[in-house]
Amino acid sequence: xxxxxxxxxxxxxxxxxxxxxxxCSSLNMQTCCVGxxxxxxxxxxxxxxxxxxxxxxxxxxxxIEAMQILRRLGYDRPVFAMSADSLECEGFDYIxxxxxxxxxxxxxxxxxxxxxxxxxxLNSQLTNLFYQNLAQLSQDFATALNNEEREQxxxxxxxxxxxxxxxxxxxxxxxADHLQQRLLLQKLDLTLLNECQQFLLVTQxxxxxxxRT
Amino acid sequence: MKxxxxxxxxxxxxxxxxxxNNIMSLTEMKLLKYRTFNFFNAGTAADAKAxxxxxxxxxxxxxxxxxxxxxxxxLAQFKQQKPSCFIAMIxxxxxxENVTNSIKMGAATFIAKPxxxxxxxxxxxxxxxxxxxxxxxxxx
Numbered sequence: 001x002x003x004x005x006x007x008x009x010x011x012x013x014x015x016x017x018x019x020x021x022x023x024c025s026s027l028n029m030q031t032c033c034v035g036x037x038x039x040x041x042x043x044x045x046x047x048x049x050x051x052x053x054x055x056x057x058x059x060x061x062x063x064i065e066a067m068q069i070l071r072r073l074g075y076d077r078p079v080f081a082m083s084a085d086s087l088e089c090e091g092f093d094y095i096x097x098x099x100x101x102x103x104x105x106x107x108x109x110x111x112x113x114x115x116x117x118x119x120x121x122l123n124s125q126l127t128n129l130f131y132q133n134l135a136q137l138s139q140d141f142a143t144a145l146n147n148e149e150r151e152q153x154x155x156x157x158x159x160x161x162x163x164x165x166x167x168x169x170x171x172x173x174x175x176a177d178h179l180q181q182r183l184l185l186q187k188l189d190l191t192l193l194n195e196c197q198q199f200l201l202v203t204q205x206x207x208x209x210x211x212r213t
Numbered sequence: 214m215k216x217x218x219x220x221x222x223x224x225x226x227x228x229x230x231x232x233x234n235n236i237m238s239l240t241e242m243k244l245l246k247y248r249t250f251n252f253f254n255a256g257t258a259a260d261a262k263a264x265x266x267x268x269x270x271x272x273x274x275x276x277x278x279x280x281x282x283x284x285x286x287x288l289a290q291f292k293q294q295k296p297s298c299f300i301a302m303i304x305x306x307x308x309x310e311n312v313t314n315s316i317k318m319g320a321a322t323f324i325a326k327p328x329x330x331x332x333x334x335x336x337x338x339x340x341x342x343x344x345x346x347x348x349x350x351x352x353x
């Protein structure tokens with residue numbers, strides 16, 4: 001069975017977004033939906049999508065600006081636009097007029113190549129370095145938690161978030177991301193302190209897991 | 214083809230090592246035109262500044278979140294010292310603000326952590342394209 005193509009859809013109208021999600025899913029695509037241009041840029045930079053389909057008028061950053069930022073950064077995968085008005089704009093691979101013609105969309109999607117992901121090269125030396133670093137960060141986090149140093153804990157979460165996913169700890173990376181946002185925006189109350197305690201436990205066990213293998 | 218000098222700036226040891234291994238692997242897989250690079254490593258902004266001044270690298274992978282000060286400040290200084298330098302900013306926070314600030318200050322591209330093979334390849338391919346373009350502009 002061939003892998004499903006992955007499409008990133010950006011549309012601020014939640015009804016249209018759900019409709020496009022449904023249409024693309026029915027065309028055997030794996031979808032990821034966002035509601036503005038800022039999220040579009042952030043998601044596209046993960047380089048995990050074969051195709052981007054974006055609305056033009058969106059809050060925070062419109063579809064043209066988002067496409068231009070991505071092209072400026074060297075993003076060379078297909079980007080399709082959807083516009084209510086007729087539009088000419090260099091950088092898009094195709095511009096649909098709204099409402100999107102589903103047959104035409106299906107034709108273009110099937111003609112778009114599936115990207116073959118390039119695996120990250122990780123050897124044992126590198127993996128050991130990661131676990132040593134994680135053990136150190138875990139200790140630092142315990143100290144910061146003990147002293148209730150919110151900013152220090154946030155910085156450690158940020159570091160773990162950035163590194164863990166490359167070494168197969170995607171869930172830990174997501175947890176770190178969630179906690180760093182909470183630490184940025186919320187008071188260090190009992191609930192948050194408990195979450196920090198749980199996070200510490202997870203990081204300690206991610207390290208211990210490695211020591212056993 | 215002259216061997217490009219490449220400076221890796223990240224306070225996390227394994228991140229620099231990961232970048233180096235994966236760039237070397239791209240050359241071994243013949244996915245890049247360059248076959249070798251001359252690597253330099255810095256874990257702080259201060260070390261990066263010293264190495265940049267000394268070696269004048271052609272390419273820099275620069276983490277925004279450094280322990281002594283922001284990679285964005287360093288980006289501006291590097292571009293002033295050597296405008297042709299290809300600088301790829303790296304950050305765990307791929308916010309629009311980080312991305313647009315990096316572009317405004319002269320970064321060629323932006324890599325959102327965690328690293329993947331595709332992100333590193335995309336940055337290196339853009340680097341080769343830009344270096345090739347610069348060389349063709351210099352040749353009448």
